[in-house]
Amino acid sequence: MIRRIGIAASLLIAMAWPAAGEGIAIVEDGEAKAVVIIPADAYPIAEYAAEELVTHIEKATGVALPIAPESDIPDEPANRVFIGTTANAAGAGIDVYALDQEAFAVGVTDDSLIIAGEDGPGDPLSEGHGASGTLWGVYDFLDRELGVRWLWPGELGTYAPQRDSLIVDPEEGVTSPRFQWQRLRHGMRGNDPRIGFTEEGEEAYREAQSVFLRRYRMSQRDRPRFGHIFGNWWARYGEDHPDWFQEVDGERGPRPGQREDRVAMCVSNPELHDKVFEDWKDRLEASDETPTMSLPEADSRGWCHCEQCKEWDPPQPTEEELDSMTPSMARTHHPRNTSDRYARFWKIMHERAEEVAPDVRTTAYVYFNYFVVPSEPMEFSANYHFDFVPWGGFWFPRPIQEQEWIKEQWMGWIETGASMSYRPNYFHDGYVMPHVFARQFADIFQFVIHNGAVATDFDSLKGQWATQGTTLYLLARLHTRPDATIDELLTEFYLAFGPAKDAVRAYFDYWEAHTSANVLDIEEVQSEYGASRLHSYARAAHAWFPPDSFERAQALLDKAHDAVEEQPDTEYAQRVDFLQVGLDHARKSAELAALFAEEDTPEEERVAAYEELVDFRREHEDLFFSNLNHASHVETRSWGQRDGFIGEGE
Ligand SMILES: [Zn+2]
Numbered sequence: 169m170i171r172r173i174g175i176a177a178s179l180l181i182a183m184a185w186p187a188a189g190e191g192i193a194i195v196e197d198g199e200a201k202a203v204v205i206i207p208a209d210a211y212p213i214a215e216y217a218a219e220e221l222v223t224h225i226e227k228a229t230g231v232a233l234p235i236a237p238e239s240d241i242p243d244e245p246a247n248r249v250f251i252g253t254t255a256n257a258a259g260a261g262i263d264v265y266a267l268d269q270e271a272f273a274v275g276v277t278d279d280s281l282i283i284a285g286e287d288g289p290g291d292p293l294s295e296g297h298g299a300s301g302t303l304w305g306v307y308d309f310l311d312r313e314l315g316v317r318w319l320w321p322g323e324l325g326t327y328a329p330q331r332d333s334l335i336v337d338p339e340e341g342v343t344s345p346r347f348q349w350q351r352l353r354h355g356m357r358g359n360d361p362r363i364g365f366t367e368e369g370e371e372a373y374r375e376a377q378s379v380f381l382r383r384y385r386m387s388q389r390d391r392p393r394f395g396h397i398f399g400n401w402w403a404r405y406g407e408d409h410p411d412w413f414q415e416v417d418g419e420r421g422p423r424p425g426q427r428e429d430r431v432a433m434c435v436s437n438p439e440l441h442d443k444v445f446e447d448w449k450d451r452l453e454a455s456d457e458t459p460t461m462s463l464p465e466a467d468s469r470g471w472c473h474c475e476q477c478k479e480w481d482p483p484q485p486t487e488e489e490l491d492s493m494t495p496s497m498a499r500t501h502h503p504r505n506t507s508d509r510y511a512r513f514w515k516i517m518h519e520r521a522e523e524v525a526p527d528v529r530t531t532a533y534v535y536f537n538y539f540v541v542p543s544e545p546m547e548f549s550a551n552y553h554f555d556f557v558p559w560g561g562f563w564f565p566r567p568i569q570e571q572e573w574i575k576e577q578w579m580g581w582i583e584t585g586a587s588m589s590y591r592p593n594y595f596h597d598g599y600v601m602p603h604v605f606a607r608q609f610a611d612i613f614q615f616v617i618h619n620g621a622v623a624t625d626f627d628s629l630k631g632q633w634a635t636q637g638t639t640l641y642l643l644a645r646l647h648t649r650p651d652a653t654i655d656e657l658l659t660e661f662y663l664a665f666g667p668a669k670d671a672v673r674a675y676f677d678y679w680e681a682h683t684s685a686n687v688l689d690i691e692e693v694q695s696e697y698g699a700s701r702l703h704s705y706a707r708a709a710h711a712w713f714p715p716d717s718f719e720r721a722q723a724l725l726d727k728a729h730d731a732v733e734e735q736p737d738t739e740y741a742q743r744v745d746f747l748q749v750g751l752d753h754a755r756k757s758a759e760l761a762a763l764f765a766e767e768d769t770p771e772e773e774r775v776a777a778y779e780e781l782v783d784f785r786r787e788h789e790d791l792f793f794s795n796l797n798h799a800s801h802v803e804t805r806s807w808g809q810r811d812g813f814i815g816e817g818e
């Protein structure tokens with residue numbers, strides 16, 4: 169009999185249900201009432217799931233539950249929590265292999281809780297692990313039954329509301345993953361140990377971040393082949409087949425100054441189609457599975473100006489129409505809007521492959537100047553998979569006109585019938601500053617989730633937890649609670665600050681308002697200092713975040729300190745201190761930026777300020793307040809060639 173809807177009847181025939189409303193005691197009045205059981209031959213990921221369960225329950229209750237293999241179950245404590253593919257789960261009718269990949273089932277009997285999904289070999293922290301169903305079930309349990317919140321990597325960022333008893337009556341059923349894959353890229357490239365993390369600091373951070381990402385069920389189990397496949401084609405084929413490549417001003421190949429690996433293709437050329445098809449067919453013949461027809465352009469705009477390609481293009485906007493757009497919107501038409509030609513190319517290639525392999529999946533990027541919805545109605549199927557990459561300047565915060573226009577492009581592509589994943593680059597932004605855009609980001613992320621997104625891939629998680637905490641919390645949290653309101657999720661974040669919650673809310677609201685208020689002059693400020701949002705934000709950090717902005721923020725954070733003054737040794741107080749470290753670090757970094765921006769600053773003054781900043785980083789790096797790899801990367805790109813730079817340089 170099924171107590172509640174959700175689990176298929178065939179999965180549950182063997183279970184004997186308690187009366188509704190009773191619960192299973194896991195911990196009662198500070199005593200362990202349950203033992204955690206893992207399969208006799210548990211995979212590492214099932215053991216890890218059990219450890220994560222026990223660790224978090226201990227954090228919430230102070231009670232460490234015993235873990236035992238199913239082959240050796242102790243009599244006491246009397247209740248059981250079965251984790252993974254135990255015989256007991258199978259006996260209860262849960263067939264994990266009949267579930268969707270990475271789905272999990274929760275079942276309850278009178279003295280047992282069962283959390284089971286498909287497990288498999290490999291490192292539990294690897295996003296390529298695939299079979300992670302049980303672990304996802306444990307995290308869902310910790311979220312719903314204990315109210316555990318992961319604010320940032322590490323112990324201090326883990327909030328488990330305190331309680332003496334844990335008596336649970338969870339909803340039974342099967343939960344399948346919301347997305348086919350979900351990914352926050354690690355964002356760990358480019359450390360310079362002289363100015364960023366120490367080696368040990370980097371290792372500890374990397375590990376903590378991996379743990380954190382898995383707690384948000386990051387997984388790439390079902391991601392088809394992607395990547396800028398034409399990147400090396402000019403080097404390989406340019407000499408013999410120049411006509412496969414872009415024609416600009418009558419010349420085939422790279423434009424003056426263009427990198428060879430960024431040469432776009434002449435996608436209307438039937439000879440190119442033949443070559444792409446033959447390459448794919450070779451892989452098909454060598455493989456047991458149908459290979460993806462992978463068509464992402466070199467990391468480039470569609471540049472080809474040949475007559476044939478232009479004939480495939482939609483009508484181009486008039487000057488007047490371009491003037492009505494924001495600069496970023498206009499850039500999606502530069503040098504031409506090429507969406508129709510690329511859509512046609514993808515369709516030609518897919519249909520050709522489909523004749524040989526009906527289940528073929530075709531991948532491409534909706535990107536640069538092939539981002540606007542095609543002008544001719546196009547029909548694709550779910551076997552076309554497009555990564556949606558708004559690019560060319562749509563940084564957050566952005567004008568409302570852009571936000572709404574991007575949503576229109578999303579809907580237009582969704583209406584073609586293709587599978588769409590959301591793959592923005594905008595988390596490269598902000599350096600180490602309190603550059604906060606939580607609400608506007610969440611607005612569009614929820615929009616795409618609620619309108620057909622099948623996957624996510626964010627490039628990249630840059631980890632400025634102590635200054636950009638709310639934005640990063642929504643980024644992670646919307647992956648597991650996509651239907652919650654933004655206010656609900658922000659409230660979760662603030663609750664982890666206990667009595668300081670209102671003051672911390674006011675603090676982040678202040679920074680978000682400050683960031684948004686500057687949205688219109690940011691391009692101007694960046695160009696004044698020659699700064700790029702992608703690589704060298706630090707050059708303009710002091711201009712966007714001047715000294716008085718830090719003074720106002722400090723006054724707000726002082727109220728948070730006051731609110732926890734009576735309980736200085738609690739996690740609440742430590743979390744406020746964590747925000748203080750982030751604020752001090754941002755202020756010192758902005759002061760350094762000002763010294764680099766001022767041409768006449770004596771070199772020794774820059775060096776002294778830089779050394780002080782690095783000392784500060786050394787002192788606090790083990791808090792994980794900042795991904796200092798990112799700090800060092802941005803600073804190297806900003807000041808690597810300047811007097812006073814103390815890193816290794818480029
Ligand atoms: Zn062409």
